[in-house]
Amino acid sequence: MSKYVNHFIAIAISVLLLAACSKKQAEELKPVVPVNPGTQVTYTGFVQGLLQSRCAGCHAPGRGGASAWSFNGYSSVTANADKIKQAVLVSKTMPLGGSLSAADLQSLQTWFDSGMSQ
Numbered sequence: 001m002s003k004y005v006n007h008f009i010a011i012a013i014s015v016l017l018l019a020a021c022s023k024k025q026a027e028e029l030k031p032v033v034p035v036n037p038g039t040q041v042t043y044t045g046f047v048q049g050l051l052q053s054r055c056a057g058c059h060a061p062g063r064g065g066a067s068a069w070s071f072n073g074y075s076s077v078t079a080n081a082d083k084i085k086q087a088v089l090v091s092k093t094m095p096l097g098g099s100l101s102a103a104d105l106q107s108l109q110t111w112f113d114s115g116m117s118q
């Protein structure tokens, strides 16, 4: 009888350990937010490079996404800020066929929130 009790205890401990491990893993998978809230995100320091590499391939004159918005410098971004925010940060439909990292999304959000400095 006590053999079964021991088995039961051993199984119970394993289950608890497993539960503890998977909980820890879930916590580790949370997106990291590396942007320090005090850090200023600027257009030339970050946004320009991001849009150039991740959006301009389609959003340039003559390309597939040009009718919606053409990437052509700072004012082409600020003039379309609401559309870009909606597509990238809210509905996340852009970049088409891909996605931005949590860090990039956070930096972009910070840039919009802090007044789109150049």
Ligand code: HEC
Pocket (backbone or CB within 6 Å): 051, 054, 055, 056, 057, 058, 059, 064, 065, 066, 067, 068, 069, 083, 084, 087, 088, 094, 095, 096, 097
């Ligand atoms: C693989 C091509 C591709 C990439 C990469 C891409 N887009 Fe698009 N985008 C499109 C197409 C195609 C449309 C739809 C154009 C249309 O309806 O005429 C579109 C539409 C949009 C719209 C308009 C959405 C609306 O509802 O009005 C915005 C804003 C936009 N894209 C922003 C971006 C931004 C910002 C990036 C980079 C983070 C990006 N896109 C990356 C192809 C792309």
